[in-house]
Amino acid sequence: MAEHTAPTAAVLLIGDEILSGRTKDRNLGYIADYMTALGIDLKEARVVADDESEIADAVNALRSKYTYVFTTGGIGPTHDDITADSVARAFGVTIDHDPRAVEILKAWYAEIGREVTPARMRMARIPEGAELIENPISKAPGIHIGNVFVMAGIPKVMHAMLDAVAPKLQKGAPVLSRSVSANIGEGDIGGPLKEIQERFPEVTIGSYPFEVRSGFGSNIVVRSRDKRALDVAFADVEAMIEDLRKAGKETT
Amino acid sequence: MAEHTAPTAAVLLIGDEILSGRTKDRNLGYIADYMTALGIDLKEARVVADDESEIADAVNALRSKYTYVFTTGGIGPTHDDITADSVARAFGVTIDHDPRAVEILKAWYAEIGREVTPARMRMARIPEGAELIENPISKAPGIHIGNVFVMAGIPKVMHAMLDAVAPKLQKGAPVLSRSVSANIGEGDIGGPLKEIQERFPEVTIGSYPFEVRSGFGSNIVVRSRDKRALDVAFADVEAMIEDLRKAGKETT
Incomplete structure (x- = not known):
């Protein structure tokens, strides 16, 4: 029966601001609707704080259990953006400035007249072996490694990244x-x-x-x-x- | 330092409807604000489907890790309301109609002129050794067992149950x-x-x-x-x- 072979997914929302109540999450509902439309069964979601071992543990628990894992949040330029490092740790790979991402960001900041700061270049740090997810809004890419898709927390950017990722996903029969x-x-x-x-x-x-x-x-x-x-x-x-x-x- | 001794909490949202996208959760943000006001550190949240073993596993993972666990959803009268049974399974205790809960519900349905159906009496099934959480809105009680508080998914009812629970909680220094x-x-x-x-x-x-x-x-x-x-x-x-x-x- 089709139901038993449908791909499954989990969502991991990352950020202290959701757990403190400061930010009211709107990403889970959006991704849930999106998965339903693709015929992918969203089975579980988790919210964790900006803590490297908590993020890495959750990524590993979810990626071993479901076809896909989608994370949101923590890939910006400030010190509390630690998702990329945590995902590298989860996969046991190194992380460094990725030439493809560096090129995208340098071209973008030249175009809009922003200084290339070390903080901005943090967003070019990509785990070894990962692919980039295109970000047509603010250019800093998402990360695709194994069955994990690392996306921005800003809803508008996340929506664009999900659109970029969708063609790569195995679809199920629609529910x-x-x-x-x-x-x-x-x-x-x-x-x-x-x-x-x-x-x-x-x-x-x-x-x-x-x-x-x-x-x-x-x-x-x-x-x-x-x-x-x-x-x-x-x-x-x-x-x-x-x-x-x-x-x-x-x-x- | 006060920070290290603050009580911690996790939230477990239960229900297929959140994962399908049909219902957009509003309970997590409410509980997050509430915990922040009490000085309790909300550390993690999870969303799971209406599946007894998934619910029981999540309850056990969270209750062993945090001071308190708050669940919402799945305590109504229909076949998809399986939270009480799942929590009993997590604690390894039996579950049956609780005389205190039966009395509350019978009095309430007599007052409002509703038939006492087996479905309504499902809401009087309480795990062995648990306390009831008062529900001033629709009377069917929540469940307090160990460090776990089982609450309704309907926001208005959940809010009232949280108010009933709050005096029992250890508070932290406010953040x-x-x-x-x-x-x-x-x-x-x-x-x-x-x-x-x-x-x-x-x-x-x-x-x-x-x-x-x-x-x-x-x-x-x-x-x-x-x-x-x-x-x-x-x-x-x-x-x-x-x-x-x-x-x-x-x-x-």
Whole structure:
């Protein structure tokens, strides 16, 4: 079945600022949507601080478990940008100024009239054996090593890097989904919904509550790579909701 | 030094819907702010799918490493709500309907005129030896077992549970922070900022870029539990920025 052979992915968000609450992450949701569109199953995400051994440990745990790992954050020019070094450590390789990256950055700073500082040249430090990920926004490249893609934390730059990376990725069959919303609480839906889930192992049924005036309603989402199974299971969900409405379970 | 004895925490967000992109998480940022206000160092976060062994493994990895673990999601009445069972498995204890929780739920459903369904009673299943976390919004309790706090995924309910939990937590000295924004790129700031960081190991200096019309500016954040060190280091950061302005590094 296609589902079992779909590529998998993990996201690693790097940065003290997310854990202190200063920055509210928007990258995970973006990458999640992107992976879903490519048919790649995002299985796990982690957030770690700017700490070389924490980053390296997380990279190694995730890269051994999933098809792809996408990191964001920590590849800028300041002292707290230690992702490239941490990834080199995770792979047990050296890191140094990469002639390809040096050339890209020098040309860019000449064009925009910025001084080539040692801090800016930090962004040309690339682990041995890695490929560069193109950054059309601010030029400092991302890093592709093994099955790990190291991207910027700035959303606009990360989006461009993900676009650059996407053609290299193995795609899965797209996950199809159908959803329905009802002003019926999960406590009434839970029993019959469980029976539908058990009858259709080829689909994944999720239930997500929302508030209504006098209680909660439910969004039911049915997902599958198998369109026929999806449609049949979804018809059962719709019939179940109709039955519960007739039984007076709808709230307002 | 107070910094070394501060309690630590991790967050575990549970749910397929976050990894598929359907739901954009808002709980991590809220808990991060909350921990910062309590002087508790949030060190790591993870997002895992609705999978019992993945949840149990993550709970065990995190609870052995940090003072506290806070989970959100998966404690509702539907078949995909498996957090309570997964936490019982992580702790190697049984799980069953808890008389205290059953009583709370029965009284509540009698009050609001809802049927007591088996699905609703799923929310009274509590691991052996756990305490309940009060839920003033929708009554179904959270779970406190060992150093793990199991909370709802619905933000409003999670917020109320965190308020109920907070008095039980060991607090740390608050982390103080001062920040300054400059229309100067990190490539110009990076060198002198690194020197300041090296002179003041008692503070943590972060630099976060933002876009301006013709490039990037930088937000510099200095954090410390030591007010004197914070003020002295911050004065150096301000002086550094003034020097860079005088040197014509400001962009527009």
